[in-house]
Amino acid sequence: MGKKIIVAGGGHGGIAAAAILAEHGFDITVYEKNKREDMGYDWTDIFDRKGLLACGMEMPPEDKYRLKNDMTFFSPSRNKKLKQHVPEDQLEIQMERKDIYNHIIAHAEKCGVKFVYETEILAPVMLGGRVAGIKTKDETIYADLVIDSAGISSPIRKNLPDALGIQKEPDKYDTFYVYRAFYNKTAPVEDDKYRVYLLFDNKQQICWVADDEEYTDVLIGRFTPLTDEEVEDTLGKLRELNDDLGTERLRGGQYVTIPVRQPLGLLVADGYAAIGDSAFMTVPIIGSGIANSLKAARLLADAVLDDRDELFSADTLWKYQRDFYKKLGAGLAPIAIIKLMVARFSPKDLDYFFDNEILNSDDMTIGADTNSIMCFIEKLMNLNSLKLKVKGVMSDFVLSRKVLGMNTRIAAVMAITKAMPVRYDRKRVLSWVEGYNKCFKID
Incomplete structure (x- = not known):
């Protein structure tokens, strides 16, 4: 034991994996570009509490979180709405992101993890085909394993050699550009406290207006970058529909990018493992990734601990990928396939689904909980359910083709994930990754 591990970037999953490994005697350091007090956006996050339990963390104090409200989804025309009814055992918790970081970092420090802040990472250090450390603005730091937890624009992943076969950049429709802020609350809200507007203002964007005791939470997101003018115009139109949305911004106001795509096809290489947003582990439709990152932290730590010879090669880390x-x-x-299809829907298409009751409240009741996701997929792929849904859209031939094409692609991606090589063989793995990535190429 005593091998040196670097966590590149202070993502939730990387820190959680570091905590588990530090408890087992590894010399592990997290290098983060931000100051400690700047860790975490100035907003709240929603995530599955089971993520904390999976990586051995206690629940935070009860005064630091609350249960999320069910979301109400409005069609583009706003003639129809559908409200979630998430079962109590699947309800996610809502916390301030800074409180999440405080909780996770305190746990990691207690386990023996070291943190180095205000350190900008530039690229990986390569020795032949092996990742052997990181380059920062000030020095080169070597390690036996680098855990890439540096986010959607990770300088480690983006600068890996092409020969490793790890995708460097997200594709079109893989990134969501988001504005998020909290405004003064100007009216009480009795019902529909969490309002989600799909293809709002007949544009390829999603907005939410969520009621809280002290403020009104607003998000505007789409697949192309936002300008200040576009945000102000959208806020004005949202205020026309929501009496509780004031004009005084109390906090937030950040523009951020979030991965909304399938997980990275290849997570590991010799001396390297990606986790969290670096590996695109968010739920593609809702963008929530904290719980998945925390659960992945346990899986990565288990793979490292199972490597008795401490080689940390693609071969021994393959257990993590599997x-x-x-x-x-x-x-x-x-x-992710569903997201790709929805991203190509017109407002008219989506209104058709709402107006003809092809979508219902159960269809919208999907959270970041793994069981919730798998139940949704199984229901969608159920043959009888599919026939009924397609029958409902057959009067629109073009839309019917989109739906059938989506189900064909879902079946293909489910088949290929099951066909992942059991053992690491470079040629077979790269062939599998190529087939996996092709499933998401839609013209």
Whole structure:
């Protein structure tokens, strides 16, 4: 024991994996570009509490979180709405992101993890085909294993050699550009406290307006970058529909990018493992990724601990890839197909689904909980259910083709995830990754 591990970037999953490994005697350091007090956006996050339990953390104090409200989804025309009814055992918790970081970092420090802040990572250090450390603005730091937890724009992943076969950049429709802020609350809200507007203002964007005791939470997101002018215009139109949305911004106001796509096809290489947003582990439709990152932290730590010779090669880390896809990735990848199809829907298409009751409240009741996701996929792929849904849209031939095409692609991606090589063989793995990535190429 005593091998040196670097966590590149302070993502939730990387820190959680570091805590588990530090408890087992590894010399492990997290390098993060931000100051400690700047860790975490100035907003709240929603995630499955089971993520904390999976990696051995206690629940935070009860005054630091609350249960999420069910969401109400409005059609583009706003003539129809559907409200979630999430079962109590699947309800996610809502916390301030800074409180999440405080909780996770305190746990990691207690386990023996070291943190180095205000350190900008530039690229990986390569020795032949092996990742052997990180390059920062000030020095080169070597390690036996680098855990890439540096986010959607990770400088480690983006600068890996092409020969490793790890995708460097997300594709079109893989990134969601988001504005999030909290405004003064100007009226009480009795019902529909969490309002989600699909293809709002007849544009390829999603907005929410969520009621809280002290403020009104607003999100505007789409697949192309936002400008200040576009945000102000959208806020004005949202205020016309929501009396509780004031004009005084109390906090937030950040523009951020979130991965909304399938998990990375290849998570590991010699001396390297990706986790969290670096590996695109969010739920593709809702963008929630904290719980998946925490659950993946346990799987990665288990693979490292099982490597008795401490080689940390692609071969020994392959267990992490296999376990992740078995427990999480196999459910996330089909959701990415649905997201790709929805991203190409026109407002008229989506209104058709609402108006003809092809979508119902049960269809919208999907959270970040793994069981919730798999139940949704199984229901969608059920043959009798599919026939009924397609029958409902057959009067629109073009839309029917989109739906049938989506189910064909879902079946294909489910088949290929099951066909992942059991053991690491470079040629077979790269061939599998190529086939997996092709499932998500839609013209």
